[in-house]
Amino acid sequence: MIRVRFAPSPTGYLHIGAARTALFNWLYARKVGGKFLLRIEDTDLQRSTDESTRSILEGLQWLGISDYDEEIVFQSANADKHRAAALRLIERGRAYRDFTPKEERSDRNVKQEIAERARHAATEGADARANPFRDLSPEESNRRAESGEPFAVRLKVAPEGRSHFEDAVYGAQERDYSEIEDLVLLRSDGHPLYNLSVVCDDIEMGITDVVRGQDHLTNTHKQILIYEALGARVPRFAHLPLILAPNKAKLSKRKHGEVVSLTTYRDRGFIPAAFRNFLALLGWSPAGEEREIFTLEELREKFSLEGIHRSPAVFNFAEGDARHWTDQKALWMNAEYVRTLPLAELLPMVRAELEAAGLWRDEYDGGRGEWLARTVDLIRQRFHTLKDFSAQGRAYFADDFEFDDAAVAKNLKKEPRLKELLPALAERIERTEDFGVETAEAALRAFADEADVKAGLLINASRTALTGQSVGPSMFDVFAAVGRERSARRLRDAARLV
């Protein structure tokens, strides 16, 4: 039985890269009939917050992949077990106490420090296994520990040999032991460190396949060493290519802001299925397929680790450009979903949007339900996100909509005669029997003939009069959607803008 897990650390909102990792884990588990588990890696007490945990949970729920097969595991609750494991390793001689006083390092320049230290070590030909405590006798080590002297616990990495594993995505991976330091398992304050915690928890949870970001690829060797020291079975690994920003840097919350947060997409009117679809195709492609719109079912059916790419994917967006605030393809895909989703599935989402905007009316639940469905179906053809229903679509649901200046200038102010034509057209509209798409068209065209003006003039003016905009659905559909009385009233009101 395949068992996979998604293991985010709650140090901020859910990153889209993490969301994609979660999706792939879910897809894989569901494809092979395995278990999909969730573990919150909240071992960094300073940075972890309950709010982040909540946001992650919400995000997964929004994506529709929150049907975890077992209880959610909180890593912090297992700290005692991790400590015990480290102590066990000492007893077995696979780890040792390091009584070297802890080095304080500024959190900011770690990368630099690492490089500098490595350079020094290289020039001085330092031995990675030269720690004086590495071969301290067990008696001496125990005595010093008992006397209360603080110590870190380090894994005793063999001086010679090579670590290797077969990554399901990246293939055969090898690393010489000399490249791996005696990594710290337990801090001198007794706090278990990442590599130890992950391995212990994955063992405890019975994880068979670890599917995670490529940034963990090289560290995997260290974890394998821990598995072996613990005498546990090493799982299969599958690393996912990173998602990069347009400048090819790793997409980060710090540098790129809200575009990388999954909740942004929810808040800006994305349909979960659309974003999920987009995410699935970032770094993975189904074999022998040319289309790209897939339902969850289809994704699940077609998913395979073999289809995952090795090269990183660029998430294409332009900072500071409202039109390109996120990847164009994601936007396109969402629009695709907005206009093609079965209406019954879209309606609840539109309802939520209208409710949030204060545009929902109880009658939509009753007598006006059919009108709502028809209207939504009409206007969704041009919309990109759910937000459009309350913004561009406002005129259909409320009378206090705004007029676009350019539209007024182009369709109303250009022709002075509209001052008289609009009220006259309103009158004609009011007199129209059985008001609808066809009758509205007949009435308007007849009126245009009589007034000796082009129908287009009245059509465009009407569009702006009824919706405040210069673009939108076929005008006669708009008339029908807005209704006879409201249409007439808006035509008269608009005459004032001429």
Add this chain to the structure above:
RNA sequence: GGCGCUAUGGUGUAGUUGGUUAACACGCCGCCCUCUCAAGGCGGAGACCGCGGGUUCGAGCCCCGCUAGCGCUACCA
């Protein structure tokens, strides 16, 4: 610094055991449709497949070297 990973049009990708006009989608441009804008249909621009060698009758696909980008390298996760 060391180690590792990657490299097909602006972006996401397809390219079967090496054969060739390098395919699809997004985006961009044009035309058609038309009451506007979309959608849709049609067409177009855009890639000497990172660079340099080699193997071969023939390489995006194989080999070597280089370069670039990224990742990891911590008593962070």
